[in-house]
Amino acid sequence: MKAQQRRVWISSYLGTTIEYYDFLLYGSAAALVFGPVFFSQLSPLLGTIVALATLAAGYVARFAGAVIFGHYGDRLGRKKVMLVTMVTMGLCSGFIGLIPSYAAIGVAAPLVLVVLRLIQGLAVGGEYGGAVLMASEHAGVRRRGLAASAATMGAPSGAVIATGAMTLVATMDREALLSWGWRVPFIASFLLLALGLWFRARIEESPVFLADVARETAPVQRRSPIVELLRDHGGTVTKAVVVQLASYTGQGVFGVFLVSYAPPLGYAPPLVLLTIMIGTLGSVFTTPVYAALSDRIGRKAVLIFGTVANGLVAYPLFLLINSGVTAVFVISVIVYLCFFMTPVTSVSAVMLSELFPTEVRYTGVSASYQLAQTVGSGLGPLIAASLLAAAGGTDTTLIAVYIGVLAILSLAVLLRMKETAGTSLRSTAADPTPDVDSAQPPVGA
Structure with missing residues (x-):
């Protein structure tokens, strides 16, 4: 296996x-x-x-x-x-x-x-x-x-x-x-x-799919997965989206909006793009580290750390970017993308898979992720540009406040959610077969 x-x-x-x-x-x-x-x-x-x-x-x-x-x-x-x-x-x-x-x-x-x-x-x-x-x-x-x-x-x-x-x-x-x-x-x-x-x-x-869905001995009449998801698990979808918002908004602001915001401050466009690319590449290596950590200490602890970090670092990060010092700009953006954005993005994947039952899990994970991506990474740069314009084109305080408010919302939802690490993905109560390797003790054991 x-x-x-x-x-x-x-x-x-x-x-x-x-x-x-x-x-x-x-x-x-x-x-x-x-x-x-x-x-x-x-x-x-x-x-x-x-x-x-x-x-x-x-x-x-x-x-x-x-x-x-x-x-x-x-x-x-x-x-x-x-x-x-x-x-x-x-x-x-x-x-x-x-x-x-x-x-x-x-x-x-x-x-x-x-x-x-x-x-x-x-x-x-x-x-x-x-x-x-x-x-x-x-x-x-x-x-x-x-x-x-x-x-x-x-x-x-x-x-x-x-x-x-x-x-x-x-x-x-x-x-x-x-x-x-x-x-x-x-x-x-x-x-x-x-x-x-x-x-x-x-x-x-x-x-898990074979055990819960494909091996059913009698046909089961079910609604369409999206209908079943919204009717029976609508609250879970909402929570799943909100938990991811602060991090994906930060990703959109400091990974996309920055491309247009930084050059007028004196940073060459190729430098901005290279900095973001290095930070993105670095996140490839920090992602499994945070994910593995969540296997040891739980999903919530890592998600809470990432959410709080996003809310706290937004304002000082803009101060560092606005300094006009190239080395400060490069280091601060790379550190953010590698270490502060990644905790949520690395753990949200497994957290989503543990929130939904097998029969709607594919739809639930995909829909929750895409909605969070659209609102956060998709609309984040547009909202950031609008807030910057509303503040006169130079003050980024409103952008930092916006990320901070999203972090508070995400944190409020996270604190009310149950820990999902160590739970079974099997939905069929009649099937006693445990998860693969589940003979090993769960997180915290």
């Missing part, structure tokens, strides 16, 4: 890395080349705006993907859905690299681009929940947090690889970049897809 667990962890990590590479690669390309390639009939500024609008469309589709793929993941199995999401994302990204320009086929080019982007959003919306569940449902109670962190590590890994790939091709001369250079990272998705499928096809279906 240990060999199978390792295979599952590698599959979850690689799958999520590839999916987020494909999804986030689009963002760099949208800002860099999609305007002149697919919207050349518009002015350069308007073309860039429209290209970024297609980027936003993918984020809107993520929640829909969480519901759609969550439905089938809870009904048909985790593995089947994960294979579908990986193939869908890989093919869409590869095909984006093959779309002729607007100059070649006219309005069909941007239309195909938007359609593929929407399908990408659907796929990535269903990927995360499946990757988390396959890892956590194959693991024993003693190492479930560490196992689930494999999926969490994939998102920043994919972001770093995507940023690095587009940075590399951006060094080409403008004509080569626009004609074929930008296409290379997208077409490479076909190769990454083959690699991911090789690992993912060799893993076994979740033993």
